[in-house]
Amino acid sequence: MDEACPVGRKTKGPSSSRSWDAVANWYIGWAGAEGSRHHRELAIPAAMRLLALGPGERLLDIGCGAGALAPSVIAAGAHYCGIDKSRRLIAHGRRHHGNEVPLLVGDAARLASSSSLRREGFDAASFLLSLQDIDPLEAALASARWALRPGGRLVILMTHPCFRIPRQSGWGWDEARGLRYRRMDRYLTPLDIPMQEYGRKGSRGRGTTRSYHRPLQSYVSALADAGFVIDALNEIPAPLPPGETRALRLSSEEFPLFLAIRALKHR
Numbered sequence: 026m027d028e029a030c031p032v033g034r035k036t037k038g039p040s041s042s043r044s045w046d047a048v049a050n051w052y053i054g055w056a057g058a059e060g061s062r063h064h065r066e067l068a069i070p071a072a073m074r075l076l077a078l079g080p081g082e083r084l085l086d087i088g089c090g091a092g093a094l095a096p097s098v099i100a101a102g103a104h105y106c107g108i109d110k111s112r113r114l115i116a117h118g119r120r121h122h123g124n125e126v127p128l129l130v131g132d133a134a135r136l137a138s139s140s141s142l143r144r145e146g147f148d149a150a151s152f153l154l155s156l157q158d159i160d161p162l163e164a165a166l167a168s169a170r171w172a173l174r175p176g177g178r179l180v181i182l183m184t185h186p187c188f189r190i191p192r193q194s195g196w197g198w199d200e201a202r203g204l205r206y207r208r209m210d211r212y213l214t215p216l217d218i219p220m221q222e223y224g225r226k227g228s229r230g231r232g233t234t235r236s237y238h239r240p241l242q243s244y245v246s247a248l249a250d251a252g253f254v255i256d257a258l259n260e261i262p263a264p265l266p267p268g269e270t271r272a273l274r275l276s277s278e279e280f281p282l283f284l285a286i287r288a289l290k291h292r
């Protein structure tokens with residue numbers, strides 16, 4: 026996912042993100058309905074800290090996949106509702122979490138067209154590892170704004186756009202200095218990047234998705250244009266276990282894997 030190879034084209038204008046149906050079986054096999062190790066150890070705890078949900082509050086999880094965030098939200102005493110474009114991931118989630126966890130099929134860029142959602146019906150909304158796979162960004166943020174009550178909070182947890190660009194970033198090794206460095210081949214240009222194919226060769230469950238790289242300024246500007254004010258930002262590394270060499274651990278601790286942003290709906 027993270028190799029340096031010059032693939033990906035400039036984002037040209039509004040498009041629409043691909044369904045993850047073709048890779049649903051692979052994704053569930055990799056992450057499970059409760060999330061991968063990175064979900065459980067880093068992404069979900071970081072998102073939950075910023076969401077700071079109180080008992081009885083309502084959260085809309087946008088691009089929810091199979092609902093990996095649901096158990097933590099319910100454990101906090103809040104109400105969870107997830108929405109995702111992939112019917113297959115939603116079906117996996119329903120089987121795993123049961124009927125009491127509402128999981129809807131719908132497009133993040135057109136939440137107002139979902140008959141099950143109501144305008145300003147949520148205290149908080151999240152994009153857990155989904156916003157970088159959703160296009161167009163502006164429509165997704167406008168939709169999140171539509172779903173949130175005034176003052177409601179939006180938490181975005183994504184792979185860090187400054188350090189992790191699919192096919193355009195990777196690790197390198199500096200022999201002379203004995204250190205591992207992070208190499209970035211592109212950054213400022215928004216890119217529409219085809220991901221590698223997942224699933225068993227020849228199987229029906231094999232397919233690809235797209236990821237949308239945007240520089241940090243695109244996210245900050247789009248949030249401001251959509252009527253949000255950022256009030257917290259965290260950069261989250263993925264530390265390696267103590268057995269690894271100092272050079273590997275240092276680089277893992279210095280270059281964050283995830284970026285988490287909290288923004289409040291105003292106006």
Ligand SMILES: C[S@@+](CC[C@H](N)C(=O)[O-])C[C@H]1O[C@@H](n2cnc3c(N)ncnc32)[C@H](O)[C@@H]1O
Pocket residue numbers: 042043044045046056060064087088089090091092093108109110111114131132133134152153154155158159160
């Ligand atoms: C990397 S997965 C993350 C899923 C889940 N949040 C998790 O952490 O396991 C990205 C998700 O974004 C969803 N997605 C992409 N475009 C979407 C859209 N336009 N509307 C709703 N969901 C979308 C995909 O179906 C996929 O489930």
